[in-house]
Structures are given as structure tokens and as C-alpha cells.
Amino acid sequence: MKTTFADLLASGRPVVADGGMGTMLFSAGMVRGHAPESWNVEHPDIVRGIHAAYIQAGAQIILTNTFGGNRIRLGMHKLAARTCLFNTAAVQLARSEADAAALPVVVGGSIGPTGALLEPHGELTLYEAVSAFEEQALALNGVDVFWIETMSDLEEVRAAITGCRKANADTPIVTTMTFDTNGRTMMGVKPEQATEALQNLGVIALGANCGNGPAEIEQVIEKMHRSSSAVLVAKANAGLPHMHGDIAVYDATPEVMAAYASRVLGQGARIIGACCGSTPDHIRAIANALQNIDTPIKDGKHS
Amino acid sequence: METLEIIRKAIIEGQAKQVEQEVKTALDNGIKASQILYEALIPAMAEVGRLYEEGEYFVPEMLISARAMKAGLGLLKPFLIGSDVKPVGKVAIATVQGDLHDIGKNLVSLMMEGAGFEIVDLGVNAEPEKFVNAVRDQQVNVVAMSALLTTTMTRMKDTIHALQEAGLRDKVKIIIGGAPITQAFADEIGADGYASDASQAVTLTKRLLALS
Ligand code: B1M
Secondary structure: OOOOHHHHHHOOOOEEEOOOOHHHHHHOOOOOOOOHHHHHHHOHHHHHHHHHHHHHHOOOEEEOOOOOOOHHHHHOOOOHHHHHHHHHHHHHHHHHHHHHOOOOOEEEEEEOOOOOOEOOOOOEOHHHHHHHHHHHHHHOOOOOEEEEEEEOOHHHHHHHHHHHHHHOOOOOEEEEEOOOEOOEOOOOOOHHHHHHHHHHOOOOEEEEEEOOOHHHHHHHHHHHHHHOOOOEEEEEOOOOEEEEOOEEEEOOOHHHHHHHHHHHHHOOOOEEEEOOOOOHHHHHHHHHHHHOOOOOEEOOEEO | OOHHHHHHHHHHHOOHHHHHHHHHHHHHOOOOHHHHHHHHHHHHHHHHHHHHHOOOOOHHHHHHHHHHHHHHHHHHHHHHOOOOOOOOOEEEEEEEOOOOOOHHHHHHHHHHHHOOOEEEEOOOOEOHHHHHHHHHHHOOOEEEEEOOOOOOOHHHHHHHHHHHHOOOHHHOEEEEEOOOOOHHHHHHHOOOEEOOOHHHHHHHHHHHOOOO
16 A cells, blocks of 8 residues: 555554565575666566565565665676666566555665765765766656665765755655674764764664674664664664575574564664565564554654 | 884875875985885884774775875885885785675785785686686785675685696685685685784785795
């Protein structure tokens, strides 16, 4: 059922977001080194099936399969020319599952990092970055919210937000960063700094995703909550993978993720989901855990 | 402050312009290029590595310092060629097949370069044959492999195997690293060593080549 991001929040309840997409594609047979976004065109039924499974499990927000869907990142796979195609296909797949769902579901247009470092640390210019994000955001036409995620550099976040606003100033923006290096992002950004910067940039919700597992994100959310009243998002990895023979196995079970969901809600998160290594089983466990808690939430803050 | 001390400090603070200027001054004042290299550039990068290891520096600081070091190194190179300063070793480095992460690999290259090694950068997504060709054709004596994905780590084993098949395994020392790599994994696949970060990679390589 179609709804808006603002309406989802207005319910006052915790909101369940989806889990990993890459992990699901790998278990569906995608090989390493392949661009996951190409599956929007090559295997649309699999991508659509993953969205459906997350919605079935209780996800109220699903993210398009476009994490690496900007031209710079796709260029690493020599697929830059297909940027627009992959993104528009992804929106259709997510949109059709969300709109057909029995309950209200929001589609977030996933926007990940370019994978290149901005000047002066790398070669990428601000102009190139903004253009790449604007191009992707334009192709993501039809999503309910732009979902900028797994960021580690605040400059790149600014570039992404600028690109989104140029493409469509009316679509709200959520931004989450990854705090996986001694409690900071790879580029050294602290949770408090991220919170302040993102609030000033006018995002509708902010938070953390990916990383080394639930415990790390819980600490980040606690810090963010202490320093702000923003609506907070937590999407933790199901731990880190280990090889069992030829397959990668993540160590956090659905039970572990359910426990994380209750804890991170108490620490101030309002939108809770998961990231790499998680499956619809993990999201079902999270949804069940959150359903059994009755804390009405006002303005993102718990009473 | 004496010139070498200023250069060291400027590198640690990532002031490329100042490094260039002071290296010129030092050369003009008759300080030997090799002395500038060994007493300013190399110790400065060692300190940067230490600050990163201790969580004081993050990727940006490290990259800016490395750039400052390279600015100085560029000025020294013409004087080092043909002098008594030979590269301490030649390293073929790359991220393994299927893996596109290169930030860590580049930091390792920069630190190695800062420590006096000659670098052959084979880029990312490097298949075993690339390493084999580099060892065969370019007189490399160290093979350095980086992997950031649990699923691409296993490619390191394939590379070692390919070097064995080509009869080149004994010609090189093989070092590996990257977030999911452990010493146990290095032992298991028969690498000569594992390093947890860029400055450790320098220490390890020097030890393997019996340079320190
Ligand atoms: C030879 O001897 C040596 C010795 C020491 C060596 C060495 C070699 N190599 C490294 N070292 C050591 O020295 C360095 C400096 O001291 C250190 O290097 P590092 O590389 O560890 O550290 C760097 C200085 C900074 N760190 C980094 O550069 C990596 C940071 C994180 C956030 C990361 C980034 C930036 C990226 N990613 Co990727 N990424 C993550 C990373 C999470 C993390 N914190 O590690 C990780 C590695 N990624 C992951 C994943 C899953 C992926 N990524 C992907 C893509 C990307 C970006 C392109 C967006 C970008 C790469 C940009 C680039 N140009 O490199 C995808 C894969 C693409 C591919 N085929 O390679 C994708 C599959 C995501 C997707 N679904 O598409 C996870 C891997 C999980 C696993 N263990 O398998 C991950 C741990 C994130 C996570 N928490 O889940 C040491 O390890």
C-alpha cells in the first residue's frame, strides 16, 4: 500500500526497515566482482522476490537495489553507460512490491558511496561527485525518500545531498554513515559530528548502517541520541562473515538481531533494520521483537 | 629548528608545499639526498604509521602525509639515482581478483615507497597470472596481496599456487594483508607473512628480506 515517509513516522511506533540485498543476491548465485545492480535488468524476478520477502517479514521500508548505482562506482565494472537503466529498473521492482503490499510500505532509493576518494585525499572532484549523484537521483524518480547510506566522508555526503536536491528538491532525504573504525567512520568522522552536520543539512532522519555488527551500532546510536533529537536510523550488519568451505557465513542469528533491535530502540533509534549478512528471517525476528514493545515515541525521542 | 626536523614535522602534518620548499633548502645547503631520505622522509612516515596504528590518525591524515612525503621524494629522486641509494627491494602489489577495494593497498604502497622500496602497482582485481608475469618479467622480489572481502581472500592461495606452478615461488617473499586476513590464514596458505597495517607491512618486509 502506498504511503509517505512522514506518515510512517507519524504513527509514533518504531519503524521496521529491510535487511541486506547484496547478501541475498550472493546466495541467489551472483558471483563476486559482479555489479549487483545489473541484476535489476538480468534477474528482475529475483530482486523483486527479495523485496517481497522483506515485506512479508514485516519491513515497512524497502531499499532499491541501487547501492552501487552511481556512474563512478558502476564504472569500476565498466557499466557506467547503464547507470540510468539499472536505477529506473530498480525503482519499478521495489515500487511494484511496495504498492501491492497489504500494509503501508515506503520505497527508499539507496545511494551508496562512489568508491572513489574526493580531493584532496583522492582524485575525484566535487563537481564530478555531485553530477554522479544528481544523475542517479534523477533516475531514481518515483521513490518516496532518497536513502544515502554507508557513507564515511562528510564531503561526499554533502555532494550526495546536493545531487539529490538538484534532482528533486521535494523528496525527503535519509542519511546513514558507517562507524567501523575505532568508533568513527573510515575517514575519522565521530557520531556526534555526523549528527550535527546531517541535521544542519536538513535530512529527515539520520543514523548508522553496516559496520562490524550490532554492538558497534548500539554505541553509535547512544551517542547520537545524547547529542540530538533527530529521528535515528539503525541498520546493523549481522556481524562479519567467516568462510565455511566455499560459502560466507555471518555470525549473528535472528535471535541476536532481535535482541539488538530491542536494545537499540531503548538507546534512541526509531527506524530499525539490518544490513549485510541479514535475511528476511532476521527482519522477521526484529519486527516481532519491536511489535511486543509498547513505547509510544514523540518527535523521535522516547518519552 | 634544523631543516631535517622541519621536514619531518611538515610531513607528519601533511604540508606538501612546505616539504618541497624545505627539501630544496636542504639540498641547496649541501645536505645529501640520502641523508634527507633516511633522516627525514622515512622516520616521518614511520611516525605517521604509528599515529594511524594508535587510532590518532585516520585515512585522510595518512593520505595527506603520504602526499607530502611523495612531494619530497620527487625532488630527491634525481639525486638518488646513480648514488649509493638503491631501492631496498622491488614490490609487486595489488588487490586480488574479484576485489575492488584499493584504499588500504594504496596506503601500503605509499608507506613502502616512503621506506625506500620500488613499487610495481598491479592495481585492483588482479588475477594470479598478473602476479606471475610481474615476478617473471620485472625482477620483483616481494609479492604483496591485499584482500578486503572474506570471499576474495581465497584468491591469495590461488596466486601462491600459480607462482609455484610457474617455478617462481622461491624467487619471492609473499606478504598478505587486509581487514579479514589473519596470521593463521597466512600460515594456512603458505604466505611468508601477514601484516595488520601499512607500517607493519614495512617492518615485516624488511624482516623477511633481512634488512633490519
Ligand atoms: C600486502 O600486505 C598487506 C599488508 C597490510 C594490508 C594490506 C596488504 N592491505 C591492507 N592492509 C592493512 O593496511 C591498511 C592500512 O593500515 C589497512 O587496509 P584497510 O583496507 O583495511 O583499511 C583502509 C586504510 C581503510 N578501509 C577501507 O578502505 C575499507 C573501508 C570499507 C568501509 C569499505 C569501502 C570503503 C568500500 N567498499 Co566494501 N568496504 C568495507 C570496509 C569496512 C572496513 N572498515 O574495513 C568492507 C571491506 N566492504 C565490504 C563489502 C561487503 C563490500 N564492499 C564493496 C564496495 C566498497 C566501496 C567501492 C563502496 C568502497 C571501496 C572504495 C575503494 N576504492 O577501495 C562491495 C564489494 C566490491 C568489490 N567487488 O570489491 C561490497 C560487497 C558491498 C556490496 N554489497 O556491493 C565488507 C566486507 C565483508 C567481508 N569481510 O567480506 C566490509 C568489511 C564492510 C562491512 N562491514 O561489511 C589494513 O587492512
